[in-house]
Structure formats: C-alpha cells, structure tokens
Amino acid sequence: MPGQHPEQEDMVKGGEAELRRHRLAKMERFRERGDDPYKYLYERTHTIQEARSAFEDLEARTAQEELQPLPASLAGRIVARRIQGKSTFMDIRDECGRIQVFLGQKQVGETAYEASKDLDIGDFIGVKGGIKRTHRNEITLFAEEYGLLSKSLRAAAEKYHGLSDVETRYRRRYLDLVANPEVMDIFRKRIRMIDAMRGWLLNHGFLEVETPMLHPIPGGATARPFITHHNTYDADFYLRVAPELYLKKLLVGGFEKVFEINRCFRNEGVDTRHNPEFTTMELYEAYQDYRGLMDETEDMLTHVIETVVGSRQFTYQECELSVERPWKRLTLFEAIRQYAGIDLEATRDRDEAARLAMSAGVEITPDVGYGKIVDEVMSLKVQPHLIQPTFLYDYPIELSPLAKKKRGNDALTERFQPFIACLEVGNAFSELNDPIDQRQRFEAQAALREAGDDEAQYLDEDFLTALEVGMPPAAGLGIGIDRLAMLITDSPSIRDVILFPQLRPGD
RNA sequence: GGACGGGUAGCUCAGUCGGUAGAGCAUCGGACUUUUAAUCCGGUGGCCGCGGGUUCGAGCCCCGCCCCGUUCACCA
Numbered sequence: 051m052p053g054q055h056p057e058q059e060d061m062v063k064g065g066e067a068e069l070r071r072h073r074l075a076k077m078e079r080f081r082e083r084g085d086d087p088y089k090y091l092y093e094r095t096h097t098i099q100e101a102r103s104a105f106e107d108l109e110a111r112t113a114q115e116e117l118q119p120l121p122a123s124l125a126g127r128i129v130a131r132r133i134q135g136k137s138t139f140m141d142i143r144d145e146c147g148r149i150q151v152f153l154g155q156k157q158v159g160e161t162a163y164e165a166s167k168d169l170d171i172g173d174f175i176g177v178k179g180g181i182k183r184t185h186r187n188e189i190t191l192f193a194e195e196y197g198l199l200s201k202s203l204r205a206a207a208e209k210y211h212g213l214s215d216v217e218t219r220y221r222r223r224y225l226d227l228v229a230n231p232e233v234m235d236i237f238r239k240r241i242r243m244i245d246a247m248r249g250w251l252l253n254h255g256f257l258e259v260e261t262p263m264l265h266p267i268p269g270g271a272t273a274r275p276f277i278t279h280h281n282t283y284d285a286d287f288y289l290r291v292a293p294e295l296y297l298k299k300l301l302v303g304g305f306e307k308v309f310e311i312n313r314c315f316r317n318e319g320v321d322t323r324h325n326p327e328f329t330t331m332e333l334y335e336a337y338q339d340y341r342g343l344m345d346e347t348e349d350m351l352t353h354v355i356e357t358v359v360g361s362r363q364f365t366y367q368e369c370e371l372s373v374e375r376p377w378k379r380l381t382l383f384e385a386i387r388q389y390a391g392i393d394l395e396a397t398r399d400r401d402e403a404a405r406l407a408m409s410a411g412v413e414i415t416p417d418v419g420y421g422k423i424v425d426e427v428m429s430l431k432v433q434p435h436l437i438q439p440t441f442l443y444d445y446p447i448e449l450s451p452l453a454k455k456k457r458g459n460d461a462l463t464e465r466f467q468p469f470i471a472c473l474e475v476g477n478a479f480s481e482l483n484d485p486i487d488q489r490q491r492f493e494a495q496a497a498l499r500e501a502g503d504d505e506a507q508y509l510d511e512d513f514l515t516a517l518e519v520g521m522p523p524a525a526g527l528g529i530g531i532d533r534l535a536m537l538i539t540d541s542p543s544i545r546d547v548i549l550f551p552q553l554r555p556g557d
Numbered sequence: 558g559g560a561c562g563g564g565u566a567g568c569u570c571a572g573u574c575g576g577u578a579g580a581g582c583a584u585c586g587g588a589c590u591u592u593u594a595a596u597c598c599g600g601u602g603g604c605c606g607c608g609g610g611u612u613c614g615a616g617c618c619c620c621g622c623c624c625c626g627u628u629c630a631c632c633a
Contacts (some may be wrong), residue, residue: 208568
C-alpha cells in the first residue's frame, strides 16, 4: 500500500504511487527555495464567507465607478485549478465558503508564478490581495502574494461526481467531508441540535454531569454489554449500556435536576438505526412525575427541532411532519386496540395474550412472556403508524424494571415513549425509588436471566443500597440523540449522522 | 445468521457470446493572460476483492471465503 514503503514504490509508474512521488518532489522544491511546505500559522483578515459578505456590503453602498478592490488575506484548501499559461484561476475553500483566486504572472512576479506550478489540488494556501469581480461576474481574490501553507501528498476525489463509495465515505470520513460539502452541513446540524438541547436544559435549571463509562455491573437498560478488562485491578468492566443508575445515585446524593449527554455501548446488531456506540441524553428531575415530564419532553423536543430546522414543520424521508403542540397521546394498550384491533389489556394470561397477538397476525414463539408479546405487537402493529409525534404511555411492568408502578394499577408502570416518523426517539418514566420494589424487580430479571435471557438486567446491590438511603420522587427521560439527528437532517441511516460509524475492522 | 444487490485505474463508471482490459475526471508533458466540470494535443496508470476449479483461453462460468449496502431475523 502506498505510504507504508514509499522507497519501494520508486519503480512503480503511474497511479497513486507516482502521484505521491510527484508531489513529494514538488514539496522538495519548495524546501529548496527556502519555503517550508508546512507553515506554522497564517494571519487571515477574513474567513471566506466574511470576505464575501464584506465585499457584497461594499458593493451595495459604493457607486460602481468608485468601487475599489477590498483588501483581504484568505486561507483555504485548493479545490480546483484552471491554468492558462501566464494566469491561473483557483478555487479555494475553507470551513464555510469557497472563493475564486486569480493568480497572474504580472501581479505576483515571474519567480512566484513559476513556483505556483508546484501547487496541487488539496494544498492549503494563504493568499493576500484585493477582492473584485471578474468580467464573468465572479467574486474573486486577485492575488498580490500567495504562500503554500500545507502540502497535500495524495489525490482528492473526482471533482464532478465526488466521492460516493459508501464504505470509503464511512471509513475515511475526512475524504467524504472534503469531497461532499453537504456532509459537513449534516454534522453542523447535529451539533446545533445538541447545543439547542443543552441550552434548553440549562435554561430549565438542569446541571450537566458526567458519570462512569466503565461499569462493574452493566445496568440501566436491557441490553448486551461490551466487556473490557482493567489490568491494575485485574477486574472486568462493562462499557455502559446506560448512565441511568449513576444519575439516580446523584438524586440520592441531593442533586435535583441533572442531565448527561454522552455515549452508550451495546453489543448488539448493527443496522440503519443501531450503531454499537451511540449518544443519549438522559435527564432526571426530582419531585416530578411522568405526566409533567411528558409536557417538558414535548416542550424540549419542539424547541430543539424549531431551533435547528427553523420551523415546526419538516420532512423526513418523504414524510411531512409537524411538531405543532399538543402531540398525540395514547396509552400503549389504546394504541394496540386502535392499530392491531385486539385488547391485550383485558388479559394478563400469557397464552391468551399470545393467542390474541397471533389473531392480529403477529408471530409469537412459545418462549416469550407476556411483556414481550405486548412489545412485539407494539413494534409490529403500532409503531409503523406513529408518524406524527406521538406519546405512548403506561407500559406493562414486565417491560420496565426501573419504572414506578402506575398509581391504581400494579400491572402497569408510569412510563412513556415519544415516537416521530415511526422512530422511537426516547424513553421516560416516573423513577422507581422504592428499594423493596426495586429488589423484587431485579429478582424477576435475575429469574429471566437464569431462564436464559442474556439481556435481562443484573441485580445491582450497590444501587439498591443507594435507594435505601433515600431517593426523592423523580422522573427521568432518555433521548436517542442519533435518531433525533436522523430526523432533523432527513438521514435514512444512523451512519449518516455519526462521524465515524463502526464498521467491521480491516482494510 | 438468511435473502438480494455490489466490489474493474486515485475517483465516477462501462465491459457484448468466454477470445489482447476501456471511458471521463484526476495525474504527467506540451500550447494558452479572464477561467469557473476551462479548452486543445500527447502520455503514464490495472492482483478486474481473495483463493480454488472448469476451459486451449476466465473480469465474465462453477465452488469457497472476505468486505460494503439494503432487507429480514435479532435487538432499544
């Protein structure tokens, strides 16, 4: 492979290796001219975007015949070059803009012009000169002097079709960002989305905290964990599947409103909606229940979407969506009655529930329990209908070992989930703070685990001890940041909103 | 894990019936002082994903494997 043993490539002609040799030679020539091909700094007067608007302002308030070139020093990467003998046009690009540069032999001098032939697409340069329009009306920086800031040794992607090979785009995202400027817009949107959410949280009195990534016992979600090892302690740790239990310990400690935006890791399947590591926002609020939190969730998500997309209406994969409040709210069982046409709430009997589910066309295997049946019907028969923002609430207790029982109904928990465009974007509940109840729930999970369910949650004595010290009544919410980013950026795959998505190692 | 689609030059892609591997862009050399997918002339560039097999002969057919995508399964 090129780069590993460049000295062995000397015999190779053409292709990438030869291109790299040419560029190394050009780099050497800069050195021979006493010009460091890798500078330490460059003082620019404007970003490209700033320079453009400064020039347009100037044009707007100056009479045509009095218009003078706007002096500027700009820096960027050469993305295109059109050489015509003694004059050269280049397009340079920085993070937010692109501008044409004119390099004339007469203007920069014969020596400097000659040296410019050793520039390549991909090089970073700094250019000082005046901005004016060409005869073809293109805003252009006319160079008085220029300098190489950083030499590129490898070829860029094709200039017209860009880079479209999905694997290369994901594995070498920097090439994707260079070749496809719209990709950067997606990630800027994701960043603004997180900023907007953090802003909302801080405005509402939440404190941002950080809790461990390495857990001695994985907890807070039903999921298979990654295992790692600590050498000094000679102990195994699990990459966290959720920060939930630690955040609740902070409520025990006296924090009242906390949140964390950070990574979780789940050792499970990979597809368009799942990446092994993903980002969640989890918040916990003392003296609040799931009803109040539903209102807050609606407020927060609406605020975030409105801030980033600039409207309460937006499109996701051909789907017209509106986050206009209030959002639809249905209990899970109402939704099942409505969309699956069966009443699973009427029975608590596993076999009866299985029979009903089958009658609605949902395949049920003998090993799944009541909770799982409800879950199955929900995801197959209900979720595909939840296009406009909808809250489902009141989930069976079997599915929610960390949620408080519903007042007046021991079979249910006070839990809700927001759905948008059929995507589950969050999960929330009145937090279970009764240590006796919590112990029983853990024991039920442990029994499932004994029975072979390797996703059932572990009994966490440490957490139970904390609850026994006393946790205030509270509500908690988790939001899948990546999925929300998919919605906001109209991306069909989670990999499009993760800078470096996880692929099989190799190449 | 199953099904389907894909992997050919640095990039984007063609490749007929099994008969000497192609184009555009990029790159290199030449011409060119207002181009913007610059133009014109000439050149370099290939482990056709990897390994077997069939055949006089395989990019193409057969078998196995690897990687990517979609989807189903699994799963928050």
